[in-house]
Amino acid sequence: MPKQPRAVLDTIFAFPPNRDTLGATAYLIVENETNILVDCPAWDEENQKFLRDRGGVSWLVITHRGGIGKVEEIQRAFGCKVLIQEQEAYLLPKLEVNTFGSEFSLTPHSQVIWTPGHSPGSSCLYYSAFGGVLFSGRHLLPNLEGLPVPLRTSKTFHWLRQIRSIELLLARFSPETLNFICPGANTGFLRGKRAIDRVYQHLVSLDLDALLLAKAVL
DSSP states (O other), X not given: OOOOOEEXXXXXXXXXXXXXXXXXXXXXXXXXXXXXXXXXXXXXXXXXXXXXXXXXXXXXXXXXXXXXXXXXHHHHHHOOEEEEEGGGGGGOTTSOOEEESSEEEEETTEEEEEOOSSSTTOEEEEEOGGGOEEEEETTSEEOTTSOEEOOOBTTOSOHHHHHHHHHHHHHHOOTTTOOEEEESSOGGGGTTOSSEESHHHHHHTSOHHHHHTOOOBO
16 A cells, blocks of 8 residues: 655655655645645655645756656646756756756745755755755755765765855754755655754754765765
8 A cells, every 4th residue: 555645744745755766755845825846756646636635736846856757747737837957957858847046936935945966956945934944855865863964975966066055055044044854865764753853953063074075875
């Protein structure tokens, strides 16, 4: 029996990992009449019904190239707008998409921020409710202790830029404006938690200079 999407916070839901996106986790933000889908969940009957029952999808935000799944089918079903950073829009050549450079405001409470490094067009979605929630895609992921870290892999586009993107987030936010991360993968390391809390404090404590010397993992 397929797993049900589960509530993370009152208006945020996480979908089960999607095989089409190498086990990535997609999220739905239910915000008045503007529902935002972050990356692509598995396109099965259970998820389709879940989305319809909550009013459909207004925006589909792709946080990185690995978050691309059944974009065409989702857009056709809900007539939603698709947003992707301009450097990765070529990956959706047959679709009508919206692109951005550094940042893009979806609603008064939701902005997408370019955080390159993991991939050229890697980005995070910031939602100001609940003390600030960052949907980090694969830019920041939980480690074995469930803490948010950048992960350097053999497919990382540019490690220095990924570290600099963390510095950008620290300069932009504060402990009062960044409380949670909803990561786009490795959610099994959260061990039953729905999100990573006290995020700003964890990011401040990272030794970014030491991270720059980290070796890539497979």
